[in-house]
Amino acid sequence: MSDTEAEEISDLSNPDVTTKYQAAAGIVNKALQKVLEACVPDADIITLCELGDRIMEEETGKLYNKKDKEGKKMEKGVAFPTCVSVNELVGHFSPMKGESRQLKAGDVAKIDLACHLGGFIAAAAHTVIVGGEKVEDKRADVIMAAWTAAEAALRLVQVGNKNTQVTEVFAKVAKEFKSTPMQGVLSHELKKHIIDGSKTIMCCETTEDKVDEIEFEMNEVYCIDVVMSSGEGKCKPTEIRSTVYKREVEQSYILKTQKARQFISEVNKRFPVLPFSLRAIEDEQVARVGVSEARRHELLVEYPVLHEKPTEIVAQFKFTVLLLPGGTKKITGLPLGDLEKQCATTCAVQDEDLKKLLSSSANPKKSKKKASKEDKEEKKDDKKEDA
Structure with missing residues (x-):
């Protein structure tokens, strides 16, 4: 491969x-x-x-x-x-x-x-x-x-x-x-x-x-x-x-304010598809301001x-x-x-x-070696019977 x-x-x-x-x-x-x-x-x-x-x-x-x-x-x-x-x-x-x-x-x-x-x-x-x-x-x-x-x-x-x-x-x-x-x-x-x-x-x-x-x-x-x-x-x-959000990847919109654009740019770069916390945004003020505008335009999924x-x-x-x-x-x-x-x-x-x-067992294991050994014994018995 x-x-x-x-x-x-x-x-x-x-x-x-x-x-x-x-x-x-x-x-x-x-x-x-x-x-x-x-x-x-x-x-x-x-x-x-x-x-x-x-x-x-x-x-x-x-x-x-x-x-x-x-x-x-x-x-x-x-x-x-x-x-x-x-x-x-x-x-x-x-x-x-x-x-x-x-x-x-x-x-x-x-x-x-x-x-x-x-x-x-x-x-x-x-x-x-x-x-x-x-x-x-x-x-x-x-x-x-x-x-x-x-x-x-x-x-x-x-x-x-x-x-x-x-x-x-x-x-x-x-x-x-x-x-x-x-x-x-x-x-x-x-x-x-x-x-x-x-x-x-x-x-x-x-x-x-x-x-x-x-x-x-x-x-x-x-x-x-x-x-x-x-x-x-x-x-x-x-x-x-x-405080927990995920980028709505199917939605796009050019946000009006500079801080909101900075916020969504950071989200797109660092958290393009998976959930993140607003704490992870480098500038807390940008996070607090940007998330409001991004939510209004349905750019985020809220948790x-x-x-x-x-x-x-x-x-x-x-x-x-x-x-x-x-x-x-x-x-x-x-x-x-x-x-x-x-x-x-x-x-x-x-x-x-x-x-x-x-x-019952939460992790069933197949005993392949044991099974193959049993198969061999069965084959031996079959041969004896045939003889």
């Missing part, structure tokens, strides 16, 4: 693509772990977000630095800025200076981030109880609901299965833990430079909100996003400033800060999977760790089908 042909194959049938996904996954897991460890009482959320982004930028900066034949370096870096959303906040909280918050003991914080190498994206999210205290209330129930649903999804996102099976199991798990899957949350297929592919899995299906049924296929990549609520599972945009009812708790786990010939491989996401001891839930899985699914 020539270099040109290899470059054209941008799915997992190209070993180089698989390597990039796995390398990006290692960076995401490292950044996620570091931010998780820094989620202590009185920690400033903006500092946590900056930490996650910095690690992803530094670590991706160490890899793939050779220029191609055209003299260009590979695009790489943050694919989704670090967000730390607490308690009833569902997601996308990545504040600018002067708009941050501090963590408190007992807070349920969701850390969400992603990076890419050459457009191949690895994403992950994890939930933490700030301060490490043991909880016996709905915080424990909703966290274990989200974790158990994520474990079930991992076993269902297999070649030949359908997205509807995953959505159905989310509802089953939620019921067992007195929780609700969050409406409006989608898991997406990942493709080169595309963080929100057209193939999706719903976290919660309603009569008004449905997606097309799809079958999982070999060499696909998915970001599985599991979000559970202790309440009704309905989220709304808050009045908190949105609003979403929330449940103030009295409710939201938990999230997100991971990236590769659908390989040897089976589905989970490449991002952290183990449950201390959360298992902290979450003293009285709920447990009672459904027999669900128990069977969760007890």
Whole structure:
């Protein structure tokens, strides 16, 4: 295979693509772990977000630095800025200076981030109880609901299965833990430079909100996003400033003010297709002024800060999977760790089908050598019988 042909194959049938996904996954897991460890009482959320982004930028900066034949370096870096959303906040909280918050003991914080190498994206999210205290209330129930649903999804996102099976199991798990899957949350297929592919899995299906049924296929990549609520599972945009955006590539418009043009020029150059935080724009004033005009002319897709009812708790786990010939491989996401001891839930899985699914292997391996040895023995027996 020539270099040109290899470059054209941008799915997992190209070993180089698989390597990039796995390398990006290692960076995401490292950044996620570091931010998780820094989620202590009185920690400033903006500092946590900056930490996650910095690690992803530094670590991706160490890899793939050779220029191609055209003299260009590979695009790489943050694919989704670090967000730390607490308690009833569902997601996308990545504040600018002067708009941050501090963590408190007992807070349920969701850390969400992603990076890419050459457009191949690895994403992950994890939930933490700030301060490490043991909880016996709905915080424990909703966290274990989200974790158990994520474990079930991992076993269902297999070649030949359908997205509807995953959505159905989310509802089953939620019921067992007195929780609700969050409406409006989608898991997406990942493709080169595309963080929100057209193939999706719903976290919660309603009569008004449905997606097309799809079958999982070999060499696909998915970001599985599991979000559970202790309440009704309905989220709304808050009045908190949105700071996460993505360039709407199909829209173009020559903006009027100099700062707005400077802003969109920087976005086009540094973040042409993937989400970014306004914190990443070099001049904060340019970011604040430019984003307003760019939004008015629909040059940006907005990721609003979403929330449940103030009295409710939201938990999230997100991971990236590769659908390989040897089976589905989970490449991002952290183990449950201390959360298992902290979450003293009285709920447990009672459904027999669900128990069977969760007890099955998440990473089935084919024993080719053993099979071939057995085949040889069978052939020997056949020859003896023939003789």
